[in-house]
Amino acid sequence: MAYSSPSVIKDAKVLMVGAGGIGCELLKTLALSGFPDIHIIDMDTIEVSNLNRQFLFRQFHVGQSKAKVARDAVLKFRPHINITPYHANVKDPEFNVDFFKQFNVVLNGLDNLDARRHVNRLCLAANVPLVESGTTGFLGQVTVHVKGRTECYECQPKPAPKTYPVCTITSTPSKFVHCIVWAKDLLFAKLFGDKNQDNDLNVRSSDAASSSKNVEDVFERRKDEDIDQYGRKIFDHVFGYNIELALSNEETWKNRNRPKPIYSKDILSDEPAQQNGNLEKKYESDELSVSAMASLGMKNPQDIWSLKENSRIFLEAFRLFFTKREKEIGNLSFDKDDQLAVEFVTAAANIRAASFGIPLQNLFEAKGIAGNIVHAVATTNAVIAGLIVIEAIKVLKNDIKNYRMTYCLEHPARNMLLMPVEPFEPNKSCYVCSETPLSLEINTNRSKLKDLVEKIVKAKLGMNLPLIMCASNLLYEAGDVEDDMIAIYEANLEKALAELPSPVTGGTMLTVEDMQQEFVCNINIKHRFFLNSYFLYSVKKFLESNTIMLEELNKFIVFLFFSLSSLSHVALR
Numbered sequence: 001m002a003y004s005s006p007s008v009i010k011d012a013k014v015l016m017v018g019a020g021g022i023g024c025e026l027l028k029t030l031a032l033s034g035f036p037d038i039h040i041i042d043m044d045t046i047e048v049s050n051l052n053r054q055f056l057f058r059q060f061h062v063g064q065s066k067a068k069v070a071r072d073a074v075l076k077f078r079p080h081i082n083i084t085p086y087h088a089n090v091k092d093p094e095f096n097v098d099f100f101k102q103f104n105v106v107l108n109g110l111d112n113l114d115a116r117r118h119v120n121r122l123c124l125a126a127n128v129p130l131v132e133s134g135t136t137g138f139l140g141q142v143t144v145h146v147k148g149r150t151e152c153y154e155c156q157p158k159p160a161p162k163t164y165p166v167c168t169i170t171s172t173p174s175k176f177v178h179c180i181v182w183a184k185d186l187l188f189a190k191l192f193g194d195k196n197q198d199n200d201l202n203v204r205s206s207d208a209a210s211s212s213k214n215v216e217d218v219f220e221r222r223k224d225e226d227i228d229q230y231g232r233k234i235f236d237h238v239f240g241y242n243i244e245l246a247l248s249n250e251e252t253w254k255n256r257n258r259p260k261p262i263y264s265k266d267i268l269s270d271e272p273a274q275q276n277g278n279l280e281k282k283y284e285s286d287e288l289s290v291s292a293m294a295s296l297g298m299k300n301p302q303d304i305w306s307l308k309e310n311s312r313i314f315l316e317a318f319r320l321f322f323t324k325r326e327k328e329i330g331n332l333s334f335d336k337d338d339q340l341a342v343e344f345v346t347a348a349a350n351i352r353a354a355s356f357g358i359p360l361q362n363l364f365e366a367k368g369i370a371g372n373i374v375h376a377v378a379t380t381n382a383v384i385a386g387l388i389v390i391e392a393i394k395v396l397k398n399d400i401k402n403y404r405m406t407y408c409l410e411h412p413a414r415n416m417l418l419m420p421v422e423p424f425e426p427n428k429s430c431y432v433c434s435e436t437p438l439s440l441e442i443n444t445n446r447s448k449l450k451d452l453v454e455k456i457v458k459a460k461l462g463m464n465l466p467l468i469m470c471a472s473n474l475l476y477e478a479g480d481v482e483d484d485m486i487a488i489y490e491a492n493l494e495k496a497l498a499e500l501p502s503p504v505t506g507g508t509m510l511t512v513e514d515m516q517q518e519f520v521c522n523i524n525i526k527h528r529f530f531l532n533s534y535f536l537y538s539v540k541k542f543l544e545s546n547t548i549m550l551e552e553l554n555k556f557i558v559f560l561f562f563s564l565s566s567l568s569h570v571a572l573r
């Protein structure tokens with residue numbers, strides 16, 4: 001049957017950002033709906049773990065550009081449309097405001113806040129409508145952002161990812177996730193990651209500090225130390241000795257269950273230190289599939305391992321890292337797609353959980369928790385992609401009355417799984433889409449320009465290539481800078497704000513601009529010497545929640561914690 005698409009579709013040129021779970025569905029739906037000219041940006045290559053839901057990709061595509069393979073796959077069933085792929089980061093300078101202006105609508109299928117904020121700003125600057133989306137398991141949403149008509153993506157602050165108090169992780173875990181964070185961010189990082197990073201793995205106790213000075217560093221492998229002995233030494237230190245040390249601090253356990261120290265000899269009493277020699281040869285030929293489970297003949301990731309099995313996996317994974325992946329040690333960071341890393345972290349978290357009386361979990365669950373993964377549901381992505389196309393068509397028709405934000409729910413509400421809501425008006429005090437100045441409370445004598453640039457302008461305001469002006473003086477500019485200015489900016493970055501050539505003190509109005517995003521905002525500086533308990537409380541809260549809150553006055557408040565170097569403090573209002 002010949003299908004004739006409405007003219008708004010036939011004349012449309014659209015940009016899709018992201019060709020992952022939502023993106024694959026979206027490209028297919030756009031193509032089947034008759035969109036003739038589609039551009040796709042995606043910076044990634046295809047991984048095996050994408051194949052279960054990113055159905056345009058096959059095993060033999062692994063390692064190739066998502067954007068390009070998605071294009072080729074769709075052209076097979078819609079050969080006469082134009083699809084232009086870019087294997088690139090949407091934050092690259094080539095995707096500037098002029099690039100965005102060529103499109104009638106932009107459709108996001110991204111997975112991170114940073115890229116979403118960047119696209120939001122470019123869409124505002126180019127005055128191109130944005131249809132934004134996201135899914136988590138069965139949940140999802142599609143929102144429409146049209147400059148001056150509806151909220152922009154940044155009109156409401158977004159919830160920050162969950163973090164945990166440090167002492168819960170290092171000393172008093174009560175949930176399995178605490179054990180995972182410990183195994184991944186402390187133990188794994190300490191053993192296999194950058195040695196220079198601060199890492200508070202040892203449990204502090206009153207006598208530990210004094211005795212530790214003379215004690216050798218157990219984490220260092222002694223010269224010629226046998227790898228299995230080294231593994232057992234680490235095991236006994238973190239699961240045995242450290243727990244005993246923690247137990248000596250009676251106060252901690254008054255209202256808590258006391259943990260049990262675990263030593264390898266008690267768990268693996270019947271096994272010699274070296275036990276896998278006969279299985280080794282079979283598996284060690286293929287480096288990519290180095291796996292402690294395979295090595296020990298354990299197959300099912302959904303089995304919950306006993307304490308003994310966890311201990312064997314722990315020691316075997318440890319041994320495999322040091323024998324098969326030695327070159328990577330010192331540079332590894334946890335990756336949920338790294339089988340050996342997941343095995344190690346699962347086993348370590350389980351042994352710690354056993355010590356603290358927390359129920360153990362299988363590798364599949366542990367991997368989900370460690371990778372912050374809510375398992376993706378292909379159907380949710382398909383539903384969301386359909387809704388994106390529906391909103392895109394309304395946008396192209398300029399059918400403002402019928403724009404909807406739609407939420408995909410896990411349980412029906414009023415008999416509906418899809419909840420449409422009318423979009424809100426732009427937030428008049430949004431610092432991105434309105435011109436509301438921000439106000440920043442900062443110790444201008446102690447905080448350096450570098451801190452302002454890195455921790456506020458880039459990290460909090462999401463600028464990519466910032467330029468900072470005080471009155472008509474340029475203090476800093478990122479990106480391609482003239483040679484004679486490089487040294488001046490470098491020197492400025494190291495200066496305290498009040499000591500800059502054009503001093504930034506209480507009452508100064510700074511202008512911060514990102515040329516690529518065509519985004520400018522003014523920051524009203526208030527000098528403040530923070531050393532009161534309220535500040536310290538704020539810092540603690542910030543560290544715990546990393547929240548950005550909207551105050552009654554509808555001004556932004558961000559409490560910032562500055563690098564542990566004591567007293568430079570700021571708050572952004």
Ligand SMILES: Nc1ncnc2c1ncn2[C@@H]1O[C@H](COP(=O)(O)OP(=O)(O)OP(=O)(O)O)[C@@H](O)[C@H]1O
Nearest residue numbers: 018019020021041042043044088089090110111115
């Ligand atoms: N800055 C960016 N520029 C271009 N593409 C981006 C950018 N940030 C994220 N993406 C792309 O957005 C897509 C998001 O897809 P999705 O949420 O399905 O994640 P994934 O990485 O494919 O899968 P998963 O993380 O679940 O294993 C990815 O293909 C990713 O490459």
Ligand SMILES: [Zn+2]
Nearest residue numbers: 152155430433
């Ligand atoms: Zn806004």
